[in-house]
Each structure stands twice: as structure tokens, then as C-alpha cells.
Amino acid sequence: xxxxxxxxxxxxxxxxxxxxxxxxxxxxxxxxxxxxxxxxxxxxxxxxxxxxxxxxxxxxxxxxxxxxxxxxxxxxxxxxxxxxxxxxxxxxxxxxxxxxxxxxxxxxxxxxxxxxxxxxxxxxxxxxxxxxxxxxxxxxxxxxxxxxxxxxxxxxxxxxxxxxxxxxxxxxxxxxxxxxxxxxxxxxxxxxxxxxxxxxxxxxxxxxxxxxxxxxxxxxxxxxxxxxxxxxxxxxxxxxxxxxxxxxxxxxxxxxxxxxxxxxxxxxxxxxxxxxxxxxxx
Numbered sequence: 001x002x003x004x005x006x007x008x009x010x011x012x013x014x015x016x017x018x019x020x021x022x023x024x025x026x027x028x029x030x031x032x033x034x035x036x037x038x039x040x041x042x043x044x045x046x047x048x049x050x051x052x053x054x055x056x057x058x059x060x061x062x063x064x065x066x067x068x069x070x071x072x073x074x075x076x077x078x079x080x081x082x083x084x085x086x087x088x089x090x091x092x093x094x095x096x097x098x099x100x101x102x103x104x105x106x107x108x109x110x111x112x113x114x115x116x117x118x119x120x121x122x123x124x125x126x127x128x129x130x131x132x133x134x135x136x137x138x139x140x141x142x143x144x145x146x147x148x149x150x151x152x153x154x155x156x157x158x159x160x161x162x163x164x165x166x167x168x169x170x171x172x173x174x175x176x177x178x179x180x181x182x183x184x185x186x187x188x189x190x191x192x193x194x195x196x197x198x199x200x201x202x203x204x205x206x207x208x209x210x211x212x213x214x215x216x217x218x219x220x221x222x223x224x225x226x227x228x229x230x231x232x233x234x235x236x237x238x239x240x241x242x243x244x245x246x247x248x249x250x251x252x253x254x255x256x257x258x259x260x261x262x263x264x265x266x267x268x269x270x271x272x273x274x275x276x277x278x279x280x281x282x
Contacts, residue, residue: 002032002270005260006061007078007190007218007246009253010036011127012044013065014135016251019044020051022259027058029260032270035061035080035246040096041131042084065190066096067168068176070205074160074168075195077176078218080244081280082185089183097131099169104132110164116146134158135253150253177213186279188216188244193228199235206239215279220245222262242276 009015010022017025019036026034036048045062052060062084066077083089104123111118123136130136138153147153157164180187189209192202206217219232220243229245236243245268249259256263 003030003260004268004270004273005031005034005246005249006063006080006188006244006268006272007037007065007221008034008249008259009038009065009251010044010048011130012036012041013038013131014133014250014253016253019048022249023048023051023055023058023060025259027052027055029258031058031260033059033061033273034259035063035078037063037065037078037080037246039065039131039133040067040093040100042082042090042093043131045084063185064093064180066171066176066179068171068173069168070173070208073195073197075173075205076190077173077180077214078188078190078244078246079180079183079185080188080276082180082183084183086183089179092179092182096169096171100131100133103166103168107137107164107166110166114164116141117144135250137164139253173209173214174212177209181213181281184281186215186242186276187213188218188242189214190218191221191223191248192217192232193224194221199231202232203235203239206235206241210239210241214241216242216244216276218245219243220266220268222247222257222266242279243272244276245272 010019036045038044042064048060052058061080062082064079064082067074108118122140123132138150141147141153177187217236219229219236233243247257247259247262247266249257
């Protein structure tokens with residue numbers, strides 16, 4: 001059986017490996033296909049596809065992971081098979097990128113005002129075009145010895161409600177789902193149990209998003225146990241949603257997560273792609 005990974009990040013956003021390095025890693029891991037789903041950007045997609053063409057025996061699905069807010073809680077939606085050259089789509093991503101940039105500049109200034117030295121160059125880490133996320137802040141704070149690890153950073157500084165947390169612009173699920181549709185992609189709710197929703201709340205969320213264009217849900221995920229994954233599959237099937245999944249690989253940013261296998265037990269069968277392909281807009 002062939003295996004895939006439909007949620008992977010590169011240095012185009014907050015991953016530690018270049019798109020080309022991710023392709024090589026995926027092939028070496030025995031995957032036949034993976035989706036590059038960087039945060040709010042498709043800048044790494046073409047590089048990954050071109051490199052995969054050279055290596056052969058590994059395919060790259062153009063994707064993206066977009067953030068939005070549902071009942072004042074941030075959720076993520078993955079777009080698979082997006083047209084990464086669609087100009088309307090790219091123009092909207094530029095707006096999202098600028099809003100994220102403005103937020104990051106305010107966060108940097110807040111750290112400076114508190115006596116913690118921090119620069120944009122440190123966050124970019126040699127990749128000036130990468131989309132800066134809180135994970136970049138966490139890496140620098142750990143490197144400077146201000147925190148022991150990423151968990152401490154989010155618990156003390158960057159988690160929701162913490163002193164240096166600033167919310168993203170209130171992008172709606174409807175806007176994100178329309179954006180993915182504009183790009184000809186298939187919209188998948190990412191890691192539904194990572195938002196601290198109960199099973200009932202996840203079902204309500206799905207009921208609200210399906211009429212807006214949601215097509216599927218990640219039922220396979222690195223941090224979920226077998227029971228959670230089975231429960232999510234049951235929910236997806238009951239609501240006639242596509243079943244998807246991925247490792248959420250980031251490289252050294254999430255050192256315990258391996259591409260394709262997550263924490264060791266993740267296995268996502270290639271056959272899931274058949275249904276996802278059939279759902280793609282004509």
C-alpha cells in the first residue's frame with residue numbers, strides 16, 4: 001500500500017526545511033505523494049513541484065493552510081489542489097501577508113518595550129520571504145535562553161491571553177472557504193480536536209462550515225490517538241465529508257513529528273486521494 005501526507009510545511013512559512021529538502025525527505029520516507037500546505041502562502045509550491053519532477057516517484061499537491069476565526073477561536077482550513085498561479089487568489093494572499101506583517105511588527109515592538117531584544121532578521125533566520133508565525137518567535141526566544149522550550153514560550157508569552165499575544169485580523173471562515181474555491185481547491189478542516197472543541201462542538205462547527213463550502217476534515221493527525229481518529233472518521237462519514245489527514249510536519253520546529261508518520265504510528269493511505277480528486281471543482 002502507498003502512503004501520503006496531506007499537511008506539510010516548509011521554510012516558505014514556518015517549517016525549517018526548504019521546499020526541495022521537504023521533497024527529498026518525503027521521497028526518502030517512502031511517500032508517493034504529499035501536499036505542501038504552508039501558512040497563508042504558496043511561495044514554496046512551484047519549487048517543490050519542479051524538484052519533485054526531477055526526482056521522480058514523488059508527487060507534490062499544491063496546497064495552503066489558512067487561518068480564520070470561528071466564535072472568537074482561531075481555526076485552520078487546508079486547501080488542497082489550489083491553483084497557485086490564480087491571480088485573484090494571490091492578490092488576497094498578499095493582503096493576508098501584509099496583515100500578518102503588521103501584527104508581527106507590533107509583537108516585536110512589544111518585546112522590545114519589555115526589554116527583550118528581538119529583530120525581524122532573527123525571526124526570518126536567513127529566509128526573508130518566509131511567512132513569520134508565532135513559531136518563529138518561539139524559536140528565537142528559546143535560542144536566546146529566555147525560555148527552555150516552545151511549550152514554555154506559548155504558556156508564558158505567546159499563547160492566547162498571554163502578555164505578548166496579538167490576535168490576527170478577524171478573517172471569517174466564509175472568506176477563507178471562498179478563497180480556496182476561487183483557486184479551484186478542496187477545503188479541509190485541519191486538526192479539529194486541536195481547538196479544544198468537544199465532539200459536539202466539532203459537529204456544530206462542521207454543520208456551520210459545510211454550507212459555506214467545506215468539503216472534508218483531517219481525521220488522521222500526528223497528535224491524535226486511535227480512538228480520536230476513529231471518532232473523527234465516523235463524524236466525517238456521517239456528514240458525507242472527505243476524510244483527509246497529515247503529519248503537520250515542520251522540521252525542527254516540531255522535532256517529534258516526522259513527515260508521513262507523525263510520532264511514529266501515522267499512516268495515511270493513498271486511496272483517500274481518489275475521493276478528494278473527485279471533489280475538485282471542474
